[in-house]
Amino acid sequence: MSAIQDSSNDEKVAAAWEAYGQRYRQIPYADLCQMWETLWATCDFSWAGLADAGWERGDEANEAQKLKRWLAPADFPGEGRVHGEGELAWREATLQDYWRWVPLRRSASKPSTTLGRWAGKLLSDAELIKLGALTEIDGSLWHSIHCADFDLDADTKIFDGLRLRIENSAESSLDFYLDESGPDNRLQLTGCKAQHLDSCLRKLLKRESEPSLSVFIKASLSRHHSSMYANLSFGNDASFSLSLFSKNANFFECHFGNNVKFDSAIFDERAVFQKVNFSGEIDFSKTVFGEHTSFGYCTVGGRAGFTSARFGRSAFFGLTKFQSSVNFVTAKFSPGADFQSVSVGHQSRFSSAWFGDGARFINSSFGEDCTFSEAQFGSDIDFENGAFGKGLSFFKAKFGKKAKFTSSTFGASASFSECQFEDIDFQACKFEGNAAFWRTKFAGEADFSSVTISGFAGFSGCTFCDRVFFLASDISGYANFSRVTWPTTFEHLHPVFEGCRFRDVANFKTTDFCAFPIFDGAEFKARFLLSEPVLGETSPDQLFEKILAAARDTVIGDRKIIAAPDYDREQDYKKEFRLADARYGSLAGGLRTLKLAMSAQSDAFREQRFYRYELKSRSRQPSEPVSARIASAIYGTVSDYGASIGRPFVCLSILISLFSLIFWLIGLSLGLVKWSDLGQVAQAMDISWSNSFKPFSAFSVEGMPQGSLGTKLLSYNEWVLLLVKLLATMQSILSIVLGFLFALAVKRRFQIS
Secondary structure (H helix, E strand, C coil), X not given: CCHHHHHHHHHHHHHHHHHHHCHHHHCCHHHHHHHHHHHHHHHCCCCCHHHCCCHHHHHHCCHHHHHCEEEEECCCCCCCCEECCHHHCEEEXXXXXXXXXXXXXXXXXXXXXXXXXXXXXXXXXXXXXXXXXXXXXXXXXXXXXXXXXCEHHHCHHHHHHHHHHHHHXXXXXXXXXXXXXXXXXXXXXXXXXXXXXXXXXXXXXXXXXCCCCEECEECCCCEECCXXXXXXXXXXXXXXXXXXXXXXXXXXXXXXXCCEECCXXXXXXXXXXXXXXXXXXXXXXXXXXXXXXXXXCCEECCCEECCCCEECCXXXXXXXEECCCEECCXXXXXXXXXXXXCEECCCEXXXXXXXXXXXXXXXXXXXXXXXXXXXXXXXCEECCCCEXXXXXXXXXXXXXXXXXXXXXXXXXXXXXXXXXXXXXXXXXXXXXXXXECXXXXXXXXXXXXXXXXXXXXXXXXXXXXXXXXXXXXXXXCCEECCCCECCCCHHHHCCCCCCCEECCCXXXXXXXXXXXXXXXXXXXXXXXXXXXXXXXXXCHHHHHHHHHXXXXXXXXXXXXXXXXXXXXXXXXXXXXXXXXXXHHHHHHHHHHHHHHHHHHCCCHHHHHHHHHHHHHXXXXXXXXXXXXXXXXXXXXXXXXXXXXXXXXXXXXXXXXXXXXXXXXXXXXXXXXXXXXXXHHHHHHHHHHHHXXXXXXXXXXXXXXXXXXXXXXXXXXXXXXXXXXXXXHHHHHHHHHHHHHHHHHHHHHHHCCC
């Protein structure tokens, strides 16, 4: 063949190969068979085409030529070059050579066949035509094995030829694998289109008088019109690569040796591999399954490859044991994929896989280095009671609504970083090491209740958009919740960490943090870290007023909901969290937790701040006694709940001035002072000053100047004396209280013990 012809054929083959190579992605199933036929026709499996193996071109041969190469035994009566030595020696040959050849019978005890007189020879075209093995179609010769309308089960000579080749492959030494460059003794059915290959193999392999044989087969780019291969045994290196199974394919309870290949195959209808025993590696990469697929109850001894496989309907892998690793990278599953009770011994690769709604992994077990990175899941995904070894990764995976990992166990490290969840349930999960959820987005409810994390918990940069629960959870290691975006709706902020125990440092450093209700009922055993507001941008009081306003708005919304005509309290699962007592109570509870945490780490300044906010929140609860609410209001007004140094001092000044005016007005009403006598005003102020700084001094005239306003009031009559004593007592008590509040504020501000 000329270089120009080679180049032209190479371009055609490359174009067909590339088009077929993309078929498994988004091409409709209706077009797949036609694409396969186009590829098959381009590869040219005519009798003349079978001789074009491109051996002389070496690695530059096109894919169609490479398909027609046959590594014949060294003693094969051909003219091709011999490679290797000893048992590994093989001769360059073509598929045409293979179908010209009549293998020798290796056992003399076996009955002869109709082809016995040609044993060990290469038949000519004329002899093959005479035997009916070659047929002319549209001016070209074709071997019957490559003709779609030829019935293998009905032709004795072709049947005998297959028997010889099967026996030859079964009796040849196959202790080595093909990658060791030994001769290829498999049944060469590449490009086969003949009908009833399955029934032919059953007759040849399942025999009552002798033990059943295993077929060593290479059937790449072959078409199977019927595929009832149940209970058959296939030897090592069985290959159905690029094959098309037009009808239901049944491999139920088959046995396969090592290195099984179904890569780039098409199963147009159902594919049943249930209870199959795969002794070694299997390859279903880029395979398209058009209908329901079942690999349930299988055992796979080696690596299992399903890279870029496409499952058109439900895929069932339940109770299958993968003793080595599995690879489903970029595989695509329709709704209902079932991996329940699957076990994987080593690595599991599901990166960039796509799962439709309802995928089930219940009770499944995955070994170390399991990854679902960048996988996409539909709704209602269930990993309940799963077991994951060390090195689990769901990095950047996306989940639809209602994903469950309830009661699952995770090994030394598990990463869900940068995932996207709708509603996710991790209740009662156990993380035996670190749990990483860095920058993960929770668009719906997130439930981590009763979770145990033995290592660090990494939730830094997460976004919680809806309700989130860590109820009764236990975090042993460093808990990082820094830079978290908490829900903006107040009702979603409680309960969050109720009953949750932080045994190590808890980092909640977040700019402008004010989601205080989340801490109601939490327990911090070690240091608690919380950011201070940025000076000049906001203040702690502004942040508190923000969350307080949110609580108030939520209470107003609760009242509207309860007042609605169709409101049913019995059906309201949020009823215990509604109205002012619950809303303000959760805020006060969270602030109380923070107060205790600050007290434990001797942060008196912030301890006082959170205590002040707690009292303000509690005073909003209707269940709080009126007297307590009044006292709280006064306490807040006079000293900002013990935080202000200036307020008690100002109030004391006002108190002195007020009582000075009162004493002066009493004297004026009794005619003891005149409007124009300013000296009497000074005497009234002296009385008030003494009451504040010399408590109860007004009970006696001792020390008072003769003729002063004080002596006049105390000696006027008994009723005036009683009134003055009462006022003086009141002023003295209030002054003592204000003095105490002033001293308390100084102590707290400067942390004086």
